[in-house]
Amino acid sequence: MTQAVRHDSMRARNLGVVLHEIRRSGPITRAALAEITGLTKTTVSKMVGDLLGGGMVVESGALREGERGRPGTAVSLSGDRVAALGLEIGVDHLSACVVDLTLSVRLRRTQAVDNRSTSPVETLHHLRKLAHRAVDEARSKGLVIAGSTLAVPGPVDDGLLRAAPNLGWRDVRVGDLLDFPVTVENEANLAALGELWFGSGHDDFLHVSGEANIGAGLVVGGALFRGARGHAGELGHVIVSPGGPACHCGGRGCLEQYAGQEALLKAADVLGGIPELVERLRGGETTALRACDRAGQALGVALTSAVRLTDPGAIVLGGIFAPLFPWIGGRTRDMLTARLAGTRQAVPGLGVSRLGGAAATLGAAGQVIHRIIADPGAHLTTTRPGTA
Amino acid sequence: MTQAVRHDSMRARNLGVVLHEIRRSGPITRAALAEITGLTKTTVSKMVGDLLGGGMVVESGALREGERGRPGTAVSLSGDRVAALGLEIGVDHLSACVVDLTLSVRLRRTQAVDNRSTSPVETLHHLRKLAHRAVDEARSKGLVIAGSTLAVPGPVDDGLLRAAPNLGWRDVRVGDLLDFPVTVENEANLAALGELWFGSGHDDFLHVSGEANIGAGLVVGGALFRGARGHAGELGHVIVSPGGPACHCGGRGCLEQYAGQEALLKAADVLGGIPELVERLRGGETTALRACDRAGQALGVALTSAVRLTDPGAIVLGGIFAPLFPWIGGRTRDMLTARLAGTRQAVPGLGVSRLGGAAATLGAAGQVIHRIIADPGAHLTTTRPGTA
Numbered sequence: 153m154t155q156a157v158r159h160d161s162m163r164a165r166n167l168g169v170v171l172h173e174i175r176r177s178g179p180i181t182r183a184a185l186a187e188i189t190g191l192t193k194t195t196v197s198k199m200v201g202d203l204l205g206g207g208m209v210v211e212s213g214a215l216r217e218g219e220r221g222r223p224g225t226a227v228s229l230s231g232d233r234v235a236a237l238g239l240e241i242g243v244d245h246l247s248a249c250v251v252d253l254t255l256s257v258r259l260r261r262t263q264a265v266d267n268r269s270t271s272p273v274e275t276l277h278h279l280r281k282l283a284h285r286a287v288d289e290a291r292s293k294g295l296v297i298a299g300s301t302l303a304v305p306g307p308v309d310d311g312l313l314r315a316a317p318n319l320g321w322r323d324v325r326v327g328d329l330l331d332f333p334v335t336v337e338n339e340a341n342l343a344a345l346g347e348l349w350f351g352s353g354h355d356d357f358l359h360v361s362g363e364a365n366i367g368a369g370l371v372v373g374g375a376l377f378r379g380a381r382g383h384a385g386e387l388g389h390v391i392v393s394p395g396g397p398a399c400h401c402g403g404r405g406c407l408e409q410y411a412g413q414e415a416l417l418k419a420a421d422v423l424g425g426i427p428e429l430v431e432r433l434r435g436g437e438t439t440a441l442r443a444c445d446r447a448g449q450a451l452g453v454a455l456t457s458a459v460r461l462t463d464p465g466a467i468v469l470g471g472i473f474a475p476l477f478p479w480i481g482g483r484t485r486d487m488l489t490a491r492l493a494g495t496r497q498a499v500p501g502l503g504v505s506r507l508g509g510a511a512a513t514l515g516a517a518g519q520v521i522h523r524i525i526a527d528p529g530a531h532l533t534t535t536r537p538g539t540a
Numbered sequence: 541m542t543q544a545v546r547h548d549s550m551r552a553r554n555l556g557v558v559l560h561e562i563r564r565s566g567p568i569t570r571a572a573l574a575e576i577t578g579l580t581k582t583t584v585s586k587m588v589g590d591l592l593g594g595g596m597v598v599e600s601g602a603l604r605e606g607e608r609g610r611p612g613t614a615v616s617l618s619g620d621r622v623a624a625l626g627l628e629i630g631v632d633h634l635s636a637c638v639v640d641l642t643l644s645v646r647l648r649r650t651q652a653v654d655n656r657s658t659s660p661v662e663t664l665h666h667l668r669k670l671a672h673r674a675v676d677e678a679r680s681k682g683l684v685i686a687g688s689t690l691a692v693p694g695p696v697d698d699g700l701l702r703a704a705p706n707l708g709w710r711d712v713r714v715g716d717l718l719d720f721p722v723t724v725e726n727e728a729n730l731a732a733l734g735e736l737w738f739g740s741g742h743d744d745f746l747h748v749s750g751e752a753n754i755g756a757g758l759v760v761g762g763a764l765f766r767g768a769r770g771h772a773g774e775l776g777h778v779i780v781s782p783g784g785p786a787c788h789c790g791g792r793g794c795l796e797q798y799a800g801q802e803a804l805l806k807a808a809d810v811l812g813g814i815p816e817l818v819e820r821l822r823g824g825e826t827t828a829l830r831a832c833d834r835a836g837q838a839l840g841v842a843l844t845s846a847v848r849l850t851d852p853g854a855i856v857l858g859g860i861f862a863p864l865f866p867w868i869g870g871r872t873r874d875m876l877t878a879r880l881a882g883t884r885q886a887v888p889g890l891g892v893s894r895l896g897g898a899a900a901t902l903g904a905a906g907q908v909i910h911r912i913i914a915d916p917g918a919h920l921t922t923t924r925p926g927t928a
């Protein structure tokens with residue numbers, strides 16, 4: 153690496169340090185920023201100028217530093233211009249949301265579409281229209297969409313959706329079917345990030361999401377754990393019983409065969425989906441109760457292995473497990489306690505996400521904002537006047 | 541947080557940035573360091589002076605920067621003074637090693653002791669003597685031990701060894717039985733770090749270690765994944781079959797009940813330990829072969845769940861699985877392929893560690909060095925003249 157390249161990367165890092173400090177401590181003066189960061193005042197002033205020009209910070213009046221000295225003009229993070237678009241393709245819906253640089257949710261739109269019966273081209277056509285409406289609406293509020301992330305229900309390799317069994321899709325390069333740049337990411341990962349940034353306020357947890365697929369996202373110390381290739385958290389294919397029923401993944405006895413939406417509805421003898429199952433559970437129907445009991449037990453086995461391997465601070469159930477929690481949670485919790493309490497100081501708490509279906513979309517938009525804040529230089533480079 | 545405190549932490553961070561840059565690019569001049577880091581020349585000179593004073597860097601002759609300007613004196617990382625002590629308590633041995641700031645291994649000592657039949661006090665008495673001999677020997681080479689880490693065969697909470705079933709210990713505050721400060725850490729974590737810093741050169745892998753206990757350490761992007769409380773990687777208690785044999789952890793059907801040393805030797809009908817088992821396997825004894833087959837299968841099930849949850853780049857088998865690999869590895873690999881190949885672009889490779897029994901001790905010493913390099917300020921503060 154040449155010194156010029158390293159110099160550039162150090163400048164980019166310092167710009168990130170300055171923005172991070174403004175975000176944490178703003179309103180704050182340039183003098184205080186130089187003092188805290190150890191950078192020269194000239195460097196700080198130049199960087200604040202760039203951030204002001206990019207609409208990422210805003211001047212917010214004079215601030216006196218200590219007893220002595222002239223008051224300086226303070227700067228703060230601005231929620232008025234830079235924003236991000238979060239999108240989701242679900243089994244029965246498309247969603248969009250816009251979040252600004254201060255992580256305030258500025259708009260949310262959901263559209264009921266049965267994506268099981270439509271092709272990728274059709275679904276993405278609907279999504280494109282939804283996205284454009286959201287961008288237009290954001291623009292009318294003075295916001296500029298700096299980037300977007302799309303949540304999809306399956307594993308993603310470099311933008312390629314490998315498989316989404318509940319949509320019947322395989323190897324779809326989703327981004328190519330949209331007319332704007334988008335980062336494509338697994339919904340379980342994004343839902344965990346949504347829970348982190350917009351949810352319960354925990355910093356360490358395993359978030360379980362999913363409809364047909366059971367996925368999980370592990371957050372440790374406020375960061376998503378992705379594994380070597382971004383496929384960590386495939387809780388649905390943790391083995392509950394090696395001789396159990398065959399799974400579409402090629403294995404046997406995976407969690408999904410006991411607690412996935414399809415297996416659960418089949419065991420409960422329900423045709424009408426989770427709302428109908430909940431109704432029958434409320435009515436105390438034995439078959440439905442037994443199916444949930446079995447699912448809760450299997451979930452307890454898989455989560456025990458997950459706790460052993462990943463040591464989460466807490467477990468947050470989302471997706472179908474949120475509405476089913478009253479009939480599944482108790483059995484799952486008992487299982488975890490029986491198998492973990494003997495050797496652990498603390499068994500991770502088991503709770504329910506409060507974000508409902510919005511977790512993945514919020515996580516998608518939040519991811520864009522967090523990337524901009526971590527590397528504002530890259531954002532400023534791509535949004536120089538005339539190119540935005 | 542006050543600005544003074546933040547200022548201090550920023551200074552400490554900058555000192556780390558300077559040392560990191562010297563380590564990566566040395567020999568390098570102060571002028572080039574200022575250029576690359578964006579810090580003022582005064583700040584860089586002061587920091588380099590502190591690092592020279594602490595023996596962490598050394599001046600290494602003049603270096604001309606580009607075409608113009610006077611040649612400046614270059615500095616490099618020094619392996620001549622600051623060093624770390626790595627220690628390990630195993631079932632049948634005690635080990636020590638000394639590693640210098642450049643991560644060169646300067647000495648290694650192992651002592652055969654049957655720690656199953658001794659109390660913590662006795663064992664730690666032997667370890668203390670071994671450690672002092674290693675420190676004296678290091679001193680005779682001009683090295684100063686800046687810190688030490690001790691690997692123990694069980695989970696650790698804040699220095700408290702919670703349980704080491706193969707030693708028969710429970711809730712032992714190991715550090716209190718030594719007469720020098722030591723960080724106590726689970727051997728599976730340290731063995732993974734040893735593999736990272738001194739082993740195969742991979743940056744992303746799951747390292748499986750263990751004797752009676754089966755432990756694992758996950759390294760992702762060159763960093764150990766610890767989980768929320770440092771207990772991640774308890775592979776031995778991943779559930780292979782929920783109705784299987786009772787385990788000392790309180791659960792049933794844990795991997796250790798199929799592939800742990802005790803279970804394996806019992807199933808193979810071997811009294812004399814792993815070397816005897818290997819001998820019988822070489823002789824083609826059916827009971828021994830069957831036991832390994834069963835263990836390999838169980839290891840395959842547990843590792844499938846581990847891959848699903850943590851997505852490691854590769855799997856490296858150490859501990860008892862290294863000598864047993866010829867009789868276990870094939871079955872484990874078949875299991876992984878059968879269960880993962882259908883949904884994954886790549887099934888993680890399965891290999892054997894080349895570090896033998898030294899992985900944890902090397903990881904222990906390496907951890908101290910990496911902490912010093914990440915925060916040289918803390919090291920310099922504790923080793924001011926007169927306090928070393």
